[in-house]
Amino acid sequence: MxxxxxxxxxxxxxxxxxxxxxxxxxxxxxxxxxxxxxxxxxxxxxxxxxxxxxxxxxxxxxxxxxxxxxxxxxxxxxxxxxxxxxxxxxxxxxxxxxxxxxxxxxxxxxxxxxxxxxxxxxxxxxxxxxxxxxxxxxxxxxxxxxxxxxxxxxxxxxxxxxxxxxxxxxxxxxxxxxxxxxxxxxxxxxxxxxxxxxxxxxxxxxxxxxxxxxxxxxxxxxxxxxxxxxxxxxxxxxxxxxxxxxRRDEILADRRRIFDAYNERLADVPGIGFQPVATWAEPAPWLFCITVEEAYGRPRDALMAHLAQERIETRPFFHPLHRLPPFREASRRRQEHLPLTDAVAARGMNLPCHSGMTMSDLDRITDAIRNFQR
Ligand SMILES: Cc1ncc(COP(=O)(O)O)c(C=O)c1O
The missing domain is CATH 3.40.640.10 (Type I PLP-dependent aspartate aminotransferase-like (Major domain))
Known part of the structure; x- marks a missing residue:
């Protein structure tokens, strides 16, 4: 159940x-x-x-x-x-x-x-x-x-x-x-x-x-x-x-293991995209990011709802700030046009990452993502 x-x-x-x-x-x-x-x-x-x-x-x-x-x-x-x-x-x-x-x-x-x-x-x-x-x-x-x-x-x-x-x-x-x-x-x-x-x-x-x-x-x-x-x-x-x-080395090593496991297990799921990593960057392993592309066959929000049913917490990417009530009028007056921000924000979501996670948690999350795809 x-x-x-x-x-x-x-x-x-x-x-x-x-x-x-x-x-x-x-x-x-x-x-x-x-x-x-x-x-x-x-x-x-x-x-x-x-x-x-x-x-x-x-x-x-x-x-x-x-x-x-x-x-x-x-x-x-x-x-x-x-x-x-x-x-x-x-x-x-x-x-x-x-x-x-x-x-x-x-x-x-x-x-x-x-x-x-x-x-x-x-x-x-x-x-x-x-x-x-x-x-x-x-x-x-x-x-x-x-x-x-x-x-x-x-x-x-x-x-x-x-x-x-x-x-x-x-x-x-x-x-x-x-x-x-x-x-x-x-x-x-x-x-x-x-x-x-x-x-x-x-x-x-x-x-x-x-x-x-x-x-x-x-x-x-x-x-x-x-x-x-x-x-x-x-x-x-x-x-x-x-x-x-x-304990930062230990905390980071745990998080990197989780990042590596996500990368490996989701690499071949059609329509799941990853955060880009520039050649010069050594990013910090904070929350794991994916994008849900058309090829996945389901919208991002449907995948988030499905994972919530499976008792897996996720987050959508940040709502673009220029579209939020405190900023949108001023942004509109300045005629700001930020197409990549809009596109990434609409498709992106964060997956769990913390040292308390086990590899069977990882399996549950990645299997749920893989099996929901169509
Ligand atoms: C990019 C960024 N800036 C600033 C903050 C604000 O930090 P705090 O929540 O500690 O006030 C956060 C998050 O919490 C953040 O993600």
Whole structure:
């Protein structure tokens, strides 16, 4: 009976290492707030992982983007180039500072913002670019950075979904002025909620650390020279993150095994397509992506409904942001036409990937996809 089958979640944290021990250690130390040894340790170790001078922890990935834009002094009336195929936080953060996200189509080789299409969206108000490493695959950062340098723009990497991904051998997180990360419960490394920024610029770092902590002067306690925010992350969350970071190789190896098994078992199913991988990319194995093409004989949404009946959780690709109520009017006025974003978003779906999955879970998922095909 289908209803007796165990439910396969799309994502689940892997907390089998020192997570519990470190959280207990933080509790017993009484440092449960936004100061503590685990924060210092995680900020140091995460910067090392990303190959940057510094990392700043914050409450979540959306706030990391918001703080990056505040740090870069983005203001009302400014425009920021962003992909439309991304999680809504990328564009929401632009609105938080009163600026306008301008949507750019994706590159067929990466499904990330297309460097060749940036030019057509630049106006005198354009200040920067947020390049999202979508579904773990790095954006073409050299081309994006070259374009930005010519036009005097800054670049931020939104690496929320791309922990440990590499671009031409370099770690994502080290490829722009600032990079942002999310540690939400479905991410590769997680603290339930959490986020970070990585960067090399000490002035920008000081500015963002000040803004993160209510604007308090770094040299005079309880003197506030600017209006800041409380964007801090707790020592408890960083205790979890320290344990996650210790086990990253194991967590990644488990996820890669799942990716390899999907690739192998779905390779010959007619009409099932895969996320492109650029020759220079080492993507992070986040959620597994497939596209459901005409040759499959059933629409994507029918396959998702079938898998739900089989107690397998899936997700459709992100709804293109330029078509969502908060952004569609402005996008229409700018006459944005993003055909590849629309096509990939309509056909794409994510399959489960987490270290708790067994190969028999994999068989159940891939058999269900294969057998539903016609
Ligand atoms: C691309 C992208 N940017 C930003 C975020 C926001 O992160 P958070 O959920 O931690 O606020 C997420 C996801 O969660 C994301 O996938």
């Amino acid at each position: 289908i209803k007796d089958l165990p439910f396969i979640q799309i994502a689940a944290p892997d907390l089998r290492g020192n997570e519990e021990a470190y959280v207990v250690e933080a509790l017993r130390s009484s440092w449960i707030s936004s100061t503590g040894a685990f924060i210092d340790r995680f900020e140091r170790d995460f910067a090392d992982l990303c190959g940057t001078n510094s990392a700043i922890t914050v409450c979540n990935g959306t706030i990391a983007l918001h703080l990056a834009l505040l740090g870069l002094d983005v203001r009302p009336g400014d425009e920021v180039l962003v992909p439309s195929l991304t999680y809504i936080a990328t564009a929401n953060a632009v609105r938080y500072v009163g600026a306008e996200p301008v949507f750019v189509d994706i590159d067929p080789e990466t499904w990330c913002i297309d460097p060749a299409r940036l030019e057509q969206h630049v106006t005198p108000r354009t200040k920067g670019i947020i390049a999202v490493h979508l579904y773990g695959h790095p954006a073409d950062m050299d081309a994006i950075n070259r374009f930005a340098a010519v036009h005097g723009l800054w670049v931020v990497e939104d690496a929320a979904e791309a922990h440990t991904a590499r671009y031409k051998g370099r770690p994502c997180g080290s490829l722009a002025r600032i990079a942002t990360f999310s540690f939400y419960g479905n991410k590769i490394l997680t603290s339930g909620e959490g986020g970070a920024l990585t960067l090399n610029d000490p002035h920008l770092e000081l500015r963002m650390r000040t803004l993160r902590g209510q604007g308090m002067s770094p040299t005079e306690r309880y003197y506030f020279p600017v209006t800041g925010y409380n964007f801090r992350l707790t020592n408890l969350a960083c205790a979890l993150l320290c344990a996650q970071l210790e």
